[in-house]
Every structure is written in structure tokens, then in C-alpha cells.
């Protein structure tokens with residue numbers, strides 16, 4: 001997030017797109033609702049699904065799935081043609097405006113209506129609302145990123161914010177909401193194929209030299225491959241061994257049958273986790289780890305705030321914290337790691353990751369600190385890009401709309417969108433073992449619009465079969481207006497209804513994110 | 527700023543900001559005024575009247591939670607008249623409910639119990655007449671016993687004003703007044719999102735955490751503050767621990783950010799997995815197609831030999847690692863260090879994209 005969580009409650013306008021925040025980040029959802037109900041903020045929701053936030057919205061734009069770039073270009077078209085853009089800000093702090101202006105010219109409200117189904121008048125109303133707000137916060141999540149045009153979608157959000165001078169100010173910015181406790185931290189720590197901790201490029205000689213000196217080994221400058229590229233690399237024989245810590249790709253990754261084939265082909269698969277999950281069942285070695293309540297350490301939340309976790313109970317049996325397991329394995333392999341506590345590891349991070357340099361355990365004992373925090377006397381950074389963008393001038397990206405990779409046709413006439421529900425988390429390994437949440441949401445349901453239900457002879461609560469080119473699953477239907485006509489929604493929490501058997505592994509060329517929000521699907525009563 | 531307001535509370539000269547209430551100023555100054563219906567961050571309703579104080583020149587006692595300070599105000603918080611009024615309120619509350627602390631889950635963590643003691647009430651001067659409601663026991667998360675409800679309305683206000691889930695409200699009037707979801711439905715039959723905030727703020731034993739029932743008294747329980755392991759909000763919470771087991775989860779609002787004490791259903795009621803019998807307790811190695819228990823040394827040797835052999839034969843880039851958005855920063859740091867420094871590849875990633 002460029003802003004802090006707290007700022008959401010006190011901004012003038014919130015534009016929530018591709019984020020079902022009341023279910024996926026409920027405490028942030030409450031802040032959005034408080035902003036509206038108690039502090040008079042305006043709320044624009046852009047989402048194909050009738051999510052709870054639509055009840056609180058001043059205006060809800062229900063676009064066809066995957067048409068986000070067109071919609072945002074349309075908003076910008078109206079803002080520019082009505083002169084609502086922030087001319088001074090654009091001139092002083094950004095570049096590339098002319099190119100942007102040229103591209104969005106053709107995205108008139110009428111043209112955007114053709115693509116997205118959003119009435120031209122509604123688009124205009126929303127554009128005027130956003131364009132005239134003093135400070136506006138854009139919130140987005142996987143509904144924006146999980147598309148083959150995910151990177152374009154994200155850049156479009158940034159374009160819109162900069163166009164109105166809504167970036168680098170209190171309450172104004174672009175705020176991706178992270179779905180998992182430490183996605184932010186995993187990225188910050190360099191669990192990415194192209195960067196060391198704090199986004200320092202592996203390809204840079206200078207950076208590599210620094211890490212070579214600190215770690216006492218020579219390092220590779222060849223960028224690695226992403227999670228989503230691994231299955232093909234295994235099938236092609238390039239990758240022979242895989243070490244998986246605390247993840248469950250056998251439910252979370254696209255096109256599971258293909259992935260299973262790949263995992264079975266490996267010479268060795270090591271899985272380190274708290275439960276024997278679907279991936280662990282295919283492993284050659286399984287290592288038992290301690291869970292969050294059984295160890296010390298830090299998580300970085302979605303607003304970049306680094307916060308402590310503390311050991312409250314003992315781990316069961318021989319299970320150990322992941323940091324201990326990694327250290328012991330490294331030592332066994334001839335590279336000594338002899339950390340006696342997580343605090344010692346953080347000291348090393350302070351040395352090597354400039355944005356974490358000032359974040360010590362002592363300082364975050366009471367309250368976490370949001371990075372960048374370059375020194376121990378720095379208070380941390382509440383919102384990014386104040387006065388100046390990280391790269392200097394903010395860059396507009398002129399982007400054209402590209403349709404999703406797989407669209408409905410005669411054989412697969414509907415769209416399948418996937419996501420989460422309030423009561424469960426990711427692949428369900430934890431929440432499905434929790435009594436309360438499972439009582440409230442005991443089984444996977446396929447959400448389907450009443451009109452589609454009628455068309456395909458499907459009854460509420462009755463079993464249906466859902467199939468794509470890649471596979472099929474069965475589950476009970478929930479007939480509801482939450483799903484727009486022509487689109488069904490399935491969550492990915494339940495192994496019995498492993499929706500990722502169905503999803504399209506087509507990737508965004510830059511972000512390498514699979515298109516979970518749109519693929520073509522067929523349904524029938526089962 | 528010089529628009530300070532000067533006033534006197536219990537003989538102490540204090541300054542206040544315009545718009546502050548007597549209660550707020552007293553709290554800041556460390557002067558004790560009891561409260562029941564008051565809850566920070568919600569509307570002050572002045573319903574319970576235990577926070578009454580004497581204000582010089584005012585004919586009646588005033589509810590300090592609702593009364594803004596004014597220049598020169600002289601306030602007394604512990605005169606006999608004030609204490610008598612508070613006693614009357616507390617005795618009425620006591621007598622109108624079933625406050626049998628022996629079996630109450632909130633014993634030792636109850637604001638009514640504390641007040642009775644603090645106000646030195648031996649027994650209520652009114653006949654104890656509990657309303658005789660049935661205890662609501664239809665879900666596994668929240669237990670609701672309206673016989674203990676003091677109608678302070680905190681639950682209603684946090685549900686509507688803090689969580690903005692808009693589930694709870696008062697129903698009926700007078701002596702039949704109750705709180706609950708619309709149409710007096712049970713929690714499980716309502717639209718309730720089970721964030722549990724209403725339970726967290728209930729000052730008595732009317733709303734309690736079902737799974738904590740008979741699991742331990744508050745004075746035996748240790749609270750360990752930590753960060754929620756589910757979504758990216760990173761809520762600060764207290765794991766309430768007894769005998770190595772998480773008994774319940776309460777919100778932590780000590781320092782505010784990022785959640786000001788609020789939680790959602792996952793952070794609140796999603797921790798059963800920690801103690802679950804399915805947890806892995808020992809390393810496993812596949813032998814003849816089956817995963818068999820092994821020691822840590824056997825497991826490390828097995829992995830180390832395989833990884834080393836593959837690296838020698840096919841190069842470091844034939845090994846890949848998935849780190850985790852679920853693990854700590856320290857662990858992610860070590861994992862990428864392991865892949866880069868020990869294995870020698872940049873094939874390290876995690877499921878941020880999924």
C-alpha cells in the first residue's frame with residue numbers, strides 16, 4: 001500500500017475495485033464502511049460481483065469480468081475531457097501524460113459501455129466523483145491482478161491516481177490489499193527470482209558483490225524462474241528438485257493436473273509444513289514445522305508495517321520453527337548457519353536490506369514500524385511518494401484494453417471466476433480445521449445468477465457439474481444475484497472441489513500471475 | 527493552542543480541549559469514574575448512569591460520559607451523593623439479572639462484579655428477579671445468556687459503529703428489552719459475520735466465547751500478544767493461553783494500529799488448527815512408496831545427499847524452492863539465502879500471485 005490502513009477511514013473518497021475486502025481483509029472492510037457511514041466519505045465500487053461493499057457504495061459499476069483497463073481508461077477519458085485532472089501535479093511530478101491522453105481519447109463512455117456493459121452515464125458520474133475528491137484512495141486486490149493483463153490493470157490504477165494528483169498525499173494513493181499475512185514480507189525479503197532482500201537486483205554486479213561479501217560465497221546473477229513457470233520447467237527436464245516451505249501449490253496453483261504430473265516427475269520433492277497437505281502427499285521428504293503461535297519472528301502487513309509474532313505455546317512433537325530447519329539443513333550441507341534466535345537473523349536483515357535497516361526488535365516491541373525505515377532514529381514511513389516518486393517523476397503508462405485469454409464460446413458459454421469467502425483462508429488447511437468457521441461455511445458452493453440457473457435447469461442447493469477444457473468438479477449451487485449473469489464464482493478452499501483443476505494457467509507476461517478471474521466454463525445439473 | 531478550557535475535578539485544576547467530556551478529562555488525569563455503557567470509539571449514550579458526577583451549580587447529577595467540559599466547571603466524582611446514586615444503579619442491575627458468579631464464565635473479568643465490590647454493596651436492597659430467558663447455545667462460537675445482560679448496549683454499538691456489520695439491535699422495550707440480531711433470531715440464523723467484537727466488549731457474562739467455557743479462569747490465563755496469521759491486515763491480538771493450549775483469542779488495542787482491537791472471524795475463531803491432532807509431529811521419508819516416520823538427521827541426510835548430487839550432475843538451476851507468504855520475514859530471508867548461497871540458484875519464489 002502507498003498509504004497506511006488508518007488513512008482509509010479518513011479519506012474523502014474510496015474507489016474499491018477487484019477487492020472483496022469485507023470478506024478477505026475484514027478489518028480493513030470495516031474501516032471502509034466506517035469511512036462511509038461515520039465520516040461521510042464517498043465510495044465507488046467497481047466489481048462484477050455484488051459484494052457486500054456495494055451496499056455501502058454511492059455508485060457501483062458492474063463491469064464484465066476482465067474489462068478493467070477499458071473501464072479505467074473510460075474514467076480517465078471523462079476526467080480529462082471535463083478538465084478534472086490535476087494539471088499542476090501532472091506537470092511538476094509526472095511524465096508521459098501526452099501519450100496517456102492520446103490512448104484514452106478513444107475510450108469514450110459509449111465505447112466503454114460496449115466493452116464493459118457499464119452504462120455511459122454511470123461511468124461519467126463515477127469519474128466526476130473521483131475527479132473532484134480532495135483525497136481519494138484506490139483499493140484493489142486479486143480482482144485486479146489475477147488476469148493476463150494484471151500488470152496493465154495495476155498500472156491503470158496508478159495512472160488514474162496520478163491523473164488526479166492522488167498519490168503521495170495523506171489519504172490519497174493506490175493500495176493493493178494483501179490477502180496473506182506476510183506476502184509483503186516474503187517479497188521484501190527477496191523470496192523472488194530476480195531480487196535479493198529489499199528489491200536489490202540479482203543482475204546488478206554491485207549488489208551481488210555486497211551479498212557475496214556478507215554471505216561469504218559467490219552468487220549467481222542469472223534470474224530464477226517463478227512459481228508459475230516451475231511445472232513446465234519440470235516437464236522439460238530443466239528442474240529436478242523442489243523444496244516447498246509452507247505452501248500448498250496442489251490446491252492453490254492453476255491447472256492442477258498438469259502440476260501433479262510435474263511434481264511426480266521430480267527426482268526429489270521436499271515439503272515443509274504444519275499439516276500433511278495435498279502437496280505433502282506427493283513428497284519424498286516431509287518436514288514438520290512449528291506454526292505462528294509456536295515461534296518468534298516478524299510479519300510485514302499490507303501497509304508495510306513490520307510487527308512481532310511471539311511464541312505462546314510449544315510446537316507438537318518434534319516440529320521445529322522453519323528458520324531452525326533451514327539453518328540445520330544448510331549446516332548439514334556444509335554452509336554453517338548458527339543463529340540462536342530470530343533476533344539475530346533480523347540483525348543481519350538490518351545490515352543488508354536498506355529499507356529495514358532501522359527496524360529492530362527493541363523498536364517494534366510495542367508498535368510495528370512501516371518501512372522504509374533507513375535508520376534506528378527514523379520513525380518509518382506512513383505513506384509513500386510524498387513530494388517525489390521513488391523513481392523521481394511518476395510515469396504514466398498509455399495502455400490499451402486487451403480481452404482475457406480465454407473467453408466464453410459455444411462449448412464453454414460462461415465465465416468462471418475464483419476467490420475466497422469470509423470464513424476460510426486460502427487452501428483451507430487451517431480454517432477447515434476450525435470448528436466455528438466450518439460450522440458457518442461447511443462446504444464449497446458454486447455461486448450462480450438466477451437467470452443462468454433457470455437457463456441451465458439448476459436449482460439452489462442442488463449438485464452441479466462445472467467443467468472447463470482442463471477438468472471438472474462437482475459442488476452444490478447457490479443461486480444468487482451476487483454473481484452477474486454469465487459468470488459463476490467458485491472458491492478454492494475445499495480440496496473436494498479443487499477449482500484449480502479448472503483454472504487457466506495463462507499468465508500475465510510480466511507479473512506471471514495466472515488468470516484466475518476469467519476462464520470459459522460449462523455447467524450442468526449433476 | 528490557547529483555546530484550552532480550565533476546570534477543577536476533585537480539587538485538581540486541569541486543562542481540557544474544547545469538546546472533551548468530563549469523563550475523558552478525568553481519565554487522562556487518572557481520576558477514576560466507573561463506566562458500563564461507555565465504550566471508546568462509539569457514541570456516548572449515557573444510558574447506565576454509573577458514571578454520574580456532581581457539577582457545581584447543576585441541580586441533578588450529570589452523566590460524565592456525555593457532558594462536555596466548560597470553563598470554570600467544578601466537578602466532584604466521589605461525594606456520598608454520587609456514590610449513593612451509583613449504588614442504586616448497580617443494585618438495580620444486580621437484582622434484575624441472574625448474576626451467579628460461581629458458574630459465570632466472566633467471573634474475575636466482569637465489570638458489574640468489580641463495581642459491586644468497589645461500591646461495597648453487601649446485597650441489593652431489591653428482590654433478585656432474573657427474567658428467566660433460555661441460554662442461546664445454537665452455535666459453537668458465541669454463547670448468549672440474556673439473563674446476565676445489563677442492556678448497556680456496547681455490543682449493539684460496536685457491531686454498528688465499529689465493525690459496521692449492522693447485525694445487532696435492541697428489541698422490545700422496558701423490562702422485556704433485549705439485544706440481538708433482527709427478529710430476535712439466534713446468532714447462527716442471522717447474517718452475523720462472527721467477528722466476535724460484541725463478545726469482546728460485553729462487560730458481563732451475557733456474551734461469552736463458547737469454546738472457552740470451563741477452559742480456565744482469567745487469573746490463570748496468560749495473554750500473549752502476537753500478530754494474526756491469516757490475512758495481510760496483521761491484526762494485533764492476544765492469544766489467551768492455559769496449559770499450553772489456546773483457550774480463546776481477544777483483540778489487542780493497547781497501541782492501536784492497525785486494528786484498534788477489532789478482529790474478524792478467522793483471527794478470532796480460526797485458531798483450532800494449532801492444537802489439531804492432524805499436525806505433523808515428525809519428519810517423514812518416502813520408502814517403498816509410503817511416507818514413513820524418520821529422525822531429523824535421517825531427513826537432513828537424505829535431502830542433503832539428493833540436492834548435492836543433483837546440483838553436481840545438472841547444475842544449481844535444476845533445483846527450485848518455494849518460500850512462503852505464511853512464514854516470517856526471518857524465515858523468508860533464510861530460505862532465499864539458502865537457495866542462493868547454499869544451492870547457488872535464484873530459483874526462489876512464493877505464492878504472492880495466487
Ligand code: SF4
Pocket residue numbers: 681684685689691692693694718719720721722723724725
Ligand atoms: S459477532 Fe460481530 S457481526 Fe456478529 S453480532 Fe457480534 S459484532 Fe455483530
Ligand code: SF4
Pocket residue numbers: 674675676677678679680681682705724727728729730732733
Ligand atoms: S449483551 Fe453485554 S454488551 Fe450487550 S447490552 Fe447486554 S451486557 Fe451490554
Ligand code: SF4
Pocket residue numbers: 025026027028754755756757758759760761785788789790791792793794
Ligand atoms: S483478524 Fe481477520 S482481518 Fe485481522 S489479520 Fe486476522 S484475518 Fe485479517
